Amino acid sequence: MSHFAGVDIGSLAIKCVIVNDAMDIVAKAVVPTGARVAQAGEAALRAALESGGVDPVSIALTIATGYGRKRVAADARVTEITCHARGAVHLFPGTRTVLDIGGQDTKAIRVGAKGEVANFAMNDKCAAGTGRFLEVMARALEVDLEDLGPLSRESTKPQTISSFCTVFGESEVVSHIADGAEIKDIARGLHAAIAQRVIGLLKRVGIEAELTMSGGVARNVGMRDAIERELGLTLNVSDESQIIGALGAALIARQRYLNTGEEPR
Amino acid sequence: MIATATTPDARTALLDACARALDHPGACLREWKQRHPAAHVVGYFPTYVPTELIYACGALPTGLWGGSIAVSRANAYIQQFTCSIVRSTTEYALHGAFDQLDAVLFPPICDSAKLVASIWALNFSERFMVDMVTLPERLDSDASVAYLAAELRRVGATLAQKLGVTIDDGALACAIDRCNRLRASQQAFCSRRATLEATMPLAHAAAVLKAGTLMHADDYLPLLDAFLAELTSDARSRRSKIPVVVSGLACQLPHPDFLALFDEAGFAVVGDDLLLGMCGGVAVATGGDPYLALARAFTQGPPLATRHHDTIHRHEFILDQWQRGAARGVVFLVPKFCEPEWFDLRYLKAEMEKRGIPNLVLDFDEDPTGFGPVLTRLEAFAEILM
Incomplete structure (x- = not known):
């Protein structure tokens, strides 16, 4: 049996997914990116092969995606825009909009009726509205990043964070702390600030249900709550949200290898 | 620096000259002035200034394009939410990069250009003359044409006085002819874009056009025309x-x-x-x-x-x-x-x-x-x- 690998080189984590001929996920791995991207990419593939007991020789095609896609060995490279759309449509076939909030960038993707990318928008160079923003704020609040979302759900008096900028936002957080605001209320305000930012991005491509959220930040319940509150709709969120880009890359690898032409790109 | 591949000599000559004009504008100006010791150099801000008037004064028109300079001193004059060309040209001016110029002409193409023209007039007029070519907003009336003709006459006279020359009709006719030939060659270059693309990437093509605003037409045109003559469909x-x-x-x-x-x-x-x-x-x-x-x-x-x-x-x-x-x-x-x-x-x-x-x-x-x-x-x- 042939297998197909997708390696998504993100700024904070490298995700690897291996699928089989039937498009089932047979192995996956997530490793920190670190400073040596090429080695980390190989480590992610190795970890995925080991976790699924997959013979490396059975990998028929590997596609790299993500910001570091050109820095790792692969048979082909596809942008994370196309891969996230492909992965999201595979998991949620009714997907028409994808929101990917990653470690250092955010993407809004409109998907056409056949699951193809119709339009997209990305955030600018700055970290506003990305996972990095939450990371910096979690540090300022002295809480673990993973706890930020659940903590925000306990908020009874949400604080307002008016700045999207990571630097100014951190100053506002410090001011709220100095004023005696509770951490859970500041956390809720932070998620609301990012939600407003990413909704602006989504509106640039047009928001159409179903909206699927991908990327590491999709695991943050506080973030999901804030976006759903702002938009008034329920997001598709998978347990595999962090690996959707890698999954899309693996599926595209399979499609190219088999040249079936049956699935959306 | 623009890389050149194994290609016709005309292409290499054109790209090398353009690369030098873009990468070393100060040195190119100094060399030009050495070759033409009595002539002047007049800078102009994009997009439209009648370079014919500058040529008619016997001067070299040279476009002011800004560049990748770290903006620091200009922040004292211009707010940061202004386009980068306005900020970087001002930074260059504050570093003395344009001190070789005798005059600078600005068109009022946007609020930022008007702002920078005023700032330059206030701060640099001891180094070089600063003037604004005030263009009409409406383009479809005879009054606009009459107004602009009078404005161009004023700008030409002011520039000529500053440079210590006179603009006679013969010199202006020659300048118009030179600029017409320049435009025609550049437009031929642009109109053959689809063919050109096979031999010259966008970055190089843009450099060729941009260099045309820095070099004297008499130096630039022969290179461009030789390249166009060799350009084949591929x-x-x-x-x-x-x-x-x-x-x-x-x-x-x-x-x-x-x-x-x-x-x-x-x-x-x-x-x-x-x-x-x-x-x-x-x-x-x-x-x-x-x-x-x-x-x-x-x-x-x-x-x-x-x-x-x-x-x-x-x-x-x-x-x-x-x-x-x-x-x-x-x-x-x-x-x-x-x-x-x-x-x-x-x-x-x-x-x-x-x-x-x-x-x-x-x-x-x-x-x-x-x-x-x-x-x-x-x-x-x-x-x-x-």
């Missing part, structure tokens, strides 16, 4: 590429490394309106009142974000390029904080979308770093068009 390299049209403001270009991303992403740029304001004007009529002819030519020039016509529309030019080049999409290059271009963009996108033409907007400044996200955008657009 569409081989286009077959595996995706044809697109690139549209952007005429007064500012992204860094060459930014433009090179089009090739890396697999695009063939088969049409563009970059630098249209600098080289895309209509030929100036000869034989009558030269000032009236210059004014009339300006009012008949192509529509730009900074020059709107009631009857000629900017999107029609883009559509024409799109059709001629059999392009699959359009990429808009928009300078950050450029109000005229962002104002036009909404309408231009609507015109493209009305016709189902895929399009991508890329904003830019003169920062030479951080092109990774730009390449991702371009490659994702290519994947959509495949």
Whole structure:
């Protein structure tokens, strides 16, 4: 049996997914990116092969995606825009909009009726509205990043964070702390600030249900709550949200290898 | 530095000369002044200044383009939410980079250009003369032509007085002829974009046009004309590429490394309106009142974000390029904080979308770093068009 690998080189984590001929996920791995991207990419593939007991020789095609896609060995490279759309449509076939909030960038993707990318928008160079923003704020609040979302759900008096900028936002957080605001209320305000930012991005491509959220930040319940509150709709969120880009890359690898032409790109 | 491949000598000669003009503008000016010790140099800010008046004074017109300088001192004069060309040219001026100039002319193309002209007049007038060519807003009336002719006469007289020369009709006629030939050659270069693309990437083509605003026409034109004479139709390299049209403001270009991303992403740029304001004007009529002819030519020039016509529309030019080049999409290059271009963009996108033409907007400044996200955008657009 042939297998197909997708390696998504993100700024904070490298995700690897291996699928089989039937498009089932047979192995996956997530490793920190670190400073040596090429080695980390190989480590992610190795970890995925080991976790699924997959013979490396059975990998028929590997596609790299993500910001570091050109820095790792692969048979082909596809942008994370196309891969996230492909992965999201595979998991949620009714997907028409994808929101990917990653470690250092955010993407809004409109998907056409056949699951193809119709339009997209990305955030600018700055970290506003990305996972990095939450990371910096979690540090300022002295809480673990993973706890930020659940903590925000306990908020009874949400604080307002008016700045999207990571630097100014951190100053506002410090001011709220100095004023005696509770951490859970500041956390809720932070998620609301990012939600407003990413909704602006989504509106640039047009928001159409179903909206699927991908990327590491999709695991943050506080973030999901804030976006759903702002938009008034329920997001598709998978347990595999962090690996959707890698999954899309693996599926595209399979499609190219088999040249079936049956699935959306 | 522009890299050259094994190609005809004319191409190499043209690219080398243009690269030198762009990479070492100060040294090129000094060399030119050594060769022409009695002549003057007049800087001009994009997009439109009548270079014919500068040539008629026996001077070298040279475009002020800014560049990738770290802006520090200019922050004391200009707010940070202003386009990068305004800020970087001012930074260069504060560092004395334009002290070789005898005069600088500004067109009032936007609020930022007007602002910077005033700041320069206040701060640098001891180093060089600063004047504004006040252009008419309406382009479809005889009054506009008459007004602009009078304004050009005033600008010419003021400039000539400053440089200690006189502009006679013969000198102006020669200058008009020289600029007409320059425009014609540059337009021939642009109109053969689809053919040109096979031998010259966008970054190099943009450099050739930009260098035409820095070099003296008598030095530049023979090189360009020799290249055009050797340019043959060769569409081989286009077959595996995706044809697109690139549209952007005429007064500012992204860094060459930014433009090179089009090739890396697999695009063939088969049409563009970059630098249209600098080289895309209509030929100036000869034989009558030269000032009236210059004014009339300006009012008949192509529509730009900074020059709107009631009857000629900017999107029609883009559509024409799109059709001629059999392009699959359009990429808009928009300078950050450029109000005229962002104002036009909404309408231009609507015109493209009305016709189902895929399009991508890329904003830019003169920062030479951080092109990774730009390449991702371009490659994702290519994947959509495949």
